[in-house]
Amino acid sequence: MEYRILPHGGEAIGVIGMGSSSLGQAGPKEARATVALALEKGVNYFDLAAGDTEPFAACGDTVGGARKKVFYQVHFGADYSTGKYGWTLNAETIKRSVAWQLETLKTDYVDFGFIHCLDEAADWDAYRADGAMDYLLALKHQGVVRHIGLSSHTPAVARQVLDTGLLDMLMFSVNPAYDYRTGGEFAIGSADERWQLYRRCQALGVGITVMKPFCGGQLLDAATSPFGKALTEYQCIRYALERPGVVTVLPGVRNRADLQRVLGYFDANEAETDYGMLGAYTPAEASGRCVYCNHCQPCPAGLDVGLINKYYDLALAGDALAADHYDHLGKTAGDCIACGHCDSRCPFGVAQSIRMEEIAAYFGR
Ligand code: SF4
Ligand code: SF4
Structure with missing residues (x-):
């Protein structure tokens, strides 16, 4: 594992972390084994925008005494009351969900408390107006939340929240398909706007944690890649890690095999990670x-x-x-x-x- 230092706080964060959106599919035993393997390999950043409740139990049961060595990215706006992921802006629902997450994770603090998945300016207005932001700020004040972050796919909303000066971390969807506006509904903002956002984060010392580095898998298959060619996971990881401000990439893994394969990035050679072929697809505004x-x-x-x-x-x-x-x-x-x-x-x-x-x-x- 390689580590990067978060400018606001100085934490050393592994450049490949773990996304948990699909981890629950493996079942309890494999999910726990995958978390254990991640710890063994030096993975120390866990995103908890999970698809269901299983990853919380897997982390809670497995991390144990290593809690202080790992960072949890917890989403204030992800609701698991049905057993599956749900999105909410409701402050009372968020309070109940965060209490449940802390209990299941067997911890009493949150390393990164994230304003969750705001893609429209109206969501940000509602988040502040309805009390969710006050709740997050109160927990930060109490020391329960160590850092505040935001997850979003929309550069304009990210800029708005960055303007508050509250953020230490931004979770953003970074991959060549979105950056070149060829990847569907989440390819939001011009190439230039997205680039300016990355640069601004770096200049402000706000770290970027990367979601959807493979564009939901589309980039890995020539039949679905918007470039008409498949990229490898390693090309996508390197691409994301070389954007300004990026601290860690968080591929979603389903099991130990996925995790082992992704961590093979550290043994890959220059030719396996080189993404120069993308130059042929550079939009005029970014050329x-x-x-x-x-x-x-x-x-x-x-x-x-x-x-x-x-x-x-x-x-x-x-x-x-x-x-x-x-x-x-x-x-x-x-x-x-x-x-x-x-x-x-x-x-x-x-x-x-x-x-x-x-x-x-x-x-x-
Ligand atoms: S022009 Fe030649 S010397 Fe200058 S940076 Fe490029 S490769 Fe290096
Ligand atoms: S190949 Fe082009 S884009 Fe890449 S570092 Fe060299 S000059 Fe910059």
């Missing part, structure tokens, strides 16, 4: 933008092209630490010899050698 993929490597001058571009974009977005990170790079844009290798290799149409001049001028080296 020419460096996505930090490093498909253009190797640079003969030894520059980390993706990282240099990332720090530059962050600096432009107002991240005060970006210039310092840039200064600590062994090779900077000023070392570019303008050989043009990256220009010819970049699938996303970036005139990188010219951009390197721009970056060197901006940072002064």
Whole structure:
């Protein structure tokens, strides 16, 4: 497992966490074995927008003394009173649901309390007007909730909630199909709007936890992929992890076999994770933008092209630490010899050698 540090709080979070929407399908025994395997492999971030009640019992019965080493992302707006997942904005229902979740998880605190699944501005209005937000804030004040997050598929709503300054984490649907607006109902917002959202989160120190990294499985099958080609899970995971602000990707797993396969990401080689083929599908509005993929490597001058571009974009977005990170790079844009290798290799149409001049001028080296 690799870990990333959450800017607000400093927690070290595994870059692959566990989504639990389908875990209940395996039955109690397999669900518990899957949670146990996750712990053994260093998975420490568990999303609990579950499809049914089983994942709560599996975590509650399995995590035990390791509770302080794991982070639970609990959704204030997910209701399990019927035994299955339901969505609600009702504060009293949310209170009952959270009480049940804490009891079943055998814990008395929530690491990440999430405003759950708001996709329309009217939902956010209702969440505040009807008392759900006050309840979440009260638990944060009491120390029962450690961090506040939001889950949403809609950049405009995410921006609105980010404006409050309350968020430490955003759960967002990140995959190439949605980013390029080819993936159906959740492909919300233009490519540029989505990119700006990721950059803003990074600049604010708000982490992103990724849901639907495989576009509900559509991207993994040529017959359903909007690109007409299947991507691998590893390409999708790397794509998500390389978006600005992303802290962890949360694939939904049904059993130990799913989990083992997904964690194989850490043993995958460059060719297995490279998503440069997406360059052919880049929409005009996003063409020419460096996505930090490093498909253009190797640079003969030894520059980390993706990282240099990332720090530059962050600096432009107002991240005060970006210039310092840039200064600590062994090779900077000023070392570019303008050989043009990256220009010819970049699938996303970036005139990188010219951009390197721009970056060197901006940072002064
Ligand atoms: S220049 Fe192109 S290939 Fe290189 S990191 Fe940027 S987007 Fe990727
Ligand atoms: S143009 Fe500059 S950044 Fe690109 S490969 Fe050549 S030396 Fe490296």
